[in-house]
Amino acid sequence: MVRLTRAQQQERTRAAVLTAAKAEFTERGYATTKVDRIAERAELTRGAVYSNFPSKRALYLAVLIDMVARAAAEHGTADAIPPSAAPARTSLAEALGAFARIWLERLPLTGHSPSAGRAHLGSLTEVLDDEPIRAAFGQVTCLEALLLALALESPDSRALTDAAPARQVRRAQLVLRLLDGSGTSVDPALGFGDPFDIAQACAHLGGLALTDTWNPPHLPYVPPARACQDRWDPPRELRDLLSGRMVGFTGDGVITVLGTHRLGAAEEAVRSARAGDLITVVVTTADPAEIGRLVQLRIGDFARCLWRAFGPDTRPRLRLVLDEHGLLASAVGVPDADDTTEYAVRIRHDTIVTRAQGPGAAYAAATHGLATTDVSHTTPDGAAP
Structure with missing residues (x-):
């Protein structure tokens, strides 16, 4: 035996x-x-x-x-998806319609038995039954809107429209509002209409003219980052939720530690980073068993839908790590990270050269040493022009 x-x-x-x-x-x-x-x-x-x-x-x-x-x-993981796996799209409307159809495939269709949707990726309504997890869910959807926007803003996707490259977060938010309205119902197809109608509505949003700029009003009041020369000794590898692969943390760039109630600040790191920067968003929570699993579930599933619709070539130069044991946060210098943490550092030549804490930390760390005119406008993938 x-x-x-x-x-x-x-x-x-x-x-x-x-x-x-x-x-x-x-x-x-x-x-x-x-x-x-x-x-x-x-x-x-x-x-x-x-x-x-x-x-x-x-x-x-x-x-x-x-x-x-x-x-x-x-x-397979996002990195295993061949470029040909995502068919070529001729317009933003077609791309958004394809994304919506892939998203809605995960939900039970009208006519399925009631039990078919009871344990399903879209069935989260009853789980979101207290304020901490509802707040985290709201911030996760902000992060998802950013990821969809960055896919729409990628060089390949910009060819889908004659308009000049622009921020696409508002469009992404509208699409996800439609899709999450379907996804949070126990019986989404019955409660919110036919899924094919929802996909068609998402496609129509591709042709909607939107004014969308990134200019948060609090940025002029963000304290400057603190210069330093601290040793950078990160954990060897952690899993990137976007690619599904284990990744290391050497190389120049910005690392932003965000609690699950502060995930909307991830866009500050993406928009403010310099060309060539490696951008890492580290997600922390005081409740890894519940809120941490919610982040892992939503972002992992969202990334797979995104790459199936747009292809892995549209993935932003961003790594997203769930730091449930606090290893990376501790290496950055935040030993007691929780759901409200907002902290950022810039890494250069295996040394932490700037530190910033509180609202605007990612912006402060990413732009330290640059003149205001160098960062007042950014390209959609976050690189300074």
Whole structure:
């Protein structure tokens, strides 16, 4: 008889809990599923379930992440998608329509059984039942709008319109407002209309004339970054949520540490960075089991939808890392990072040369040493012209 190690037994227990939980959530929905029934179905004790997942919400999010991971195994990571996998688009409308269709494929269609949508990527309404996780969800959607906008602003996508390259965040926000209206309902197809109509509405937004500039009113009041010469000793590798790959942190650039209630500030790093900068956004939270899993679920799934629609060549020069153990935040100099953290550093030649903290930190660290005229206008991918 083969003896399992403690780690192997724990992994087997976790897998059994996930399998049982997926079945229960699918059959009964989030609200009416009981942890006791999950334990019974997995032939485990209630304590065994809670030793692996601290709450029902954490378990539900883990089930959804497992579904995303299985889908990723089938389709590959963003870096594994060949450029030909995303068909050539002839207009912004066509590109947005394709993105919307890919997004809506994840939701149950009208006519499916009620249980078909109960454990599904779009079924988050009942999970967002307190203010901290709702606030984090709102900031995650801000980050998603930025990612979609950067795909629309990429050199390949700019060819889809005769207009001069411009910020596309407002357009992205409108598209996601339509799609998230579908996605947060337990039965989205019935509650918000036919998904094909929604996709067509998103496509029409591609032709809408919008005035969209990046000029946050608080930037003139941001204190300058502090110059320093501190050793940069980062962790070896962490996973990038956008590409799905392990990445290191050497090289010149800007690293911004943002709590999950401050993710909207990621655009400051993207727009303010200099040409050639490596931009890293480090996401921190005091609740990795729930809020951390929400970020992992939404961004990982969103990135796959994005690259399927636009192709990996449109991926922005941005890495997004969930720092659930605080390793990268501690290396930056923020040992007690939480959901409200906003801190940034500039790295040059393996040395931290500037530090900034509080609102506008990314802007301050990215633009330190530059004249105002050097950063008052930026190209859509964030590089100074």
